[in-house]
Amino acid sequence: MNKKNKTFRIVILGMLSSIIIIQTTIPFLGYIPMGPLSLTIIQVTVIIAAIVLGMKDGAIVGGVWGMITFIRAFVAPTSPIAPLIFTNPLVSVLPRILIGVVAAYVFHRMLSGKLNETVRMSIAGVLGSLTNTILVLGLIYLLYREPYANFLKMDMEQLLPALLTIVATNGITEAILSGVLAPIISKPLLKLRRK
Known part of the structure; x- marks a missing residue:
């Protein structure tokens, strides 16, 4: 990797990490009601x-x-249930790391050369987003079923349908949004990186 490319990588990595910090701390920038x-x-x-x-x-x-999700669960929880659920790095950290792994694998390896770049970016966006949704909700169901059901004031039998409803509403909407935004923002950055 040449020096210019290395510098570009460090700048973009720092910029995107800063954006994540801003999105998680300023209301309405990372979570849109x-x-x-x-x-x-x-x-x-x-x-x-x-x-x-x-x-x-x-x-x-x-x-x-x-x-940030993990630390905030201890010092500034975003909901009353966050200290119970997101203080476990399996729920707060692992799914977020795997978004990057899945999206990169889909874009750079699995679909490379098979589809045009924009379509690959969209599919990577959709699958990366679904990775987060399914893993977080799946781990909540596996590890915190009872406390989560109690928090929502519902019977244990109602919890799985409730979580599946979240996947069908929020999860699918977030995945579609990710599929639309990923190529719009990634394409110019990728062009700059290749220069």
Whole structure:
């Protein structure tokens, strides 16, 4: 890797990590309330890192988001249930790291040469976003089923349908949003990187 490319990588990595910090600390920049839904768009930043910089850097940016989620669960929880759930790095950190891994793998390896670049970016965006949604909610169900059901004031039998409803509403909407935004933002950055 030449010096110019290395510098570009460090600048973009720092910029995207800074954006993650801003998105997680300033209301409405990372989580957008839309009626009954609260859409997370922070994963788009991780997906962009994965597409533009590759798997390792995508995982690093995802890890930054995960660590902020983990730390905030201790010092400034975003909800009453956050200290119970997000103080476990399996729930707060791992899914965020895997967004970058999945998005980079889909874009750079799995679909490379098979589809045009824009379509690959969109698919990477959708699958990266779904990785986060499915892993976080799946781990909540596996590890914190009872406390989470109690928090929501519902029976244990109602929890799985409730979580699946979240996947079908928030999760799919976030995935579509990620699929649309990923190529729009990644394409110019990728062009700059290749120069």
